[in-house]
Amino acid sequence: MKNKNNNLLILSLLGITWIISCNQPKGNVELEENNVQDSVITLTEEQIQNTGMEIGKITYRELPYTLKLNGKIELPPQNLVSISVPMGGFLKHTPLLNGMKVKKGEPIAVLEDMQYIQIQQDYLTARAQLSFLENEYQRQKALNESKATSDKLYEQAMANYQTQKVTVKALEEKLKLLGIEPKQLTSENLSKSVTLYSPINGYVANVYSNVGKYISSGQVLFELIDPADIHLSLTVFDKDLDKLQVGQKVYAYTNSHPEKKYPCEIILISKKVSEQNSAEVHCHFLDYQDNLLPGLFMNAEIEISGSKIATLPEEAILFYKNQHYVILKKGKNQFVMQPIQVGNRAGGNIAILNSKDIENQEVVVKGAYRLLKE
Secondary structure: OHHHHHHHHHHHHHHHHHHHHHOOOOOOEEOOHHHOOOOEEEOOHHHHHHHOOEEEOOEEEEOOEEEEEEEEEEOOHHHEEEEEOOOOEEEEEOOOOOOOEEOOOOEEEEEEOHHHHHHHHHHHHHHHHHHHHHHHHHHHHHHHHOOOOOHHHHHHHHHHHHHHHHHHHHHHHHHHHOOOOHHHOOOOOOOOEEEEEOOOOEEEEEEOOOOOOEEOOOOEEEEEEOHHHOEEEEEEEHHHHOOOOOOOEEEEEOOOOOOOOEEEEEEEEOOOOOOOOEEEEEEEEOOOOOOOOOOOEEEEEEEEOOOEEEEEEHHHOEEEOOEEEEEEEEEOOEEEEEEEOEEEEEOOEEEEOOHHHOOOOOEEEEOHHHHHHO
């Protein structure tokens, strides 16, 4: 009875061992110390059939990998707009607050001053005088052609007319700078105030003045941000620059929300390498969102298509005591374990860095772990 019980126990242990062997994961399997005894493995035909092994060789293929970078969001100088007035005045009204969204053509401030009335008065007076001088010039021209008046009077009338045209044109341009349309200005619609309008669609970055304050000529009242060309500036080391190209896709994310990816596209690669052996790569956001603010630090990932390198299926790789191995076929029913160095992985394949050691040799690409157990 005791022998019978012992036999049952041995059969049970063998069954458990077989189940564990059958359920080992494929590829990069970490071996226990008692799995490896000799470097040369010799199997019978039956054992080989049980492993279901397949024999293959090193395959050369492109193995893409992910290049990880970091940088921050920047705003080109041309997209930061400073709002000022060419002629000083008192700020009467503004609805702007930092961070507020503005639309192109939307009124953003109203200023008042006596000199606004004066320049409109000067323009209307000059325009009326121009009409008189033009008529006088035409009259003197006709008289001069018939020799009824001297050349001096004709030339004086022409000079007065030309001078007044310049004066009127200059005043017109000044009015346009203030946002006043000269052709619509009459003695009935003179105004003591001028209105400033937003030149862009964007956001308010800074408000530098308050209602009632006198604004000097050229003083900046507001700064607006045009997000149309906001971009991500990444730092790339010189060894990776040749792997990048304009138009390449980039996926950026913040440290606080790494799961949220923002698709970008490389628009410019700097031609200057810094003393830190790095260069700037500028990327444009394909779908800009309001939370992407200038100065925000971000991480980025770029998938790189590597050159063709030696690879093997991950299932062919064994791991034991911090070393990777493959099993080579050395003769009929004989196999040997060979240490290897591995690199990047992608699509079920893994790069073999010391491929010359096993190049053109037959490798167990499937069933390596089962073969070792046998």
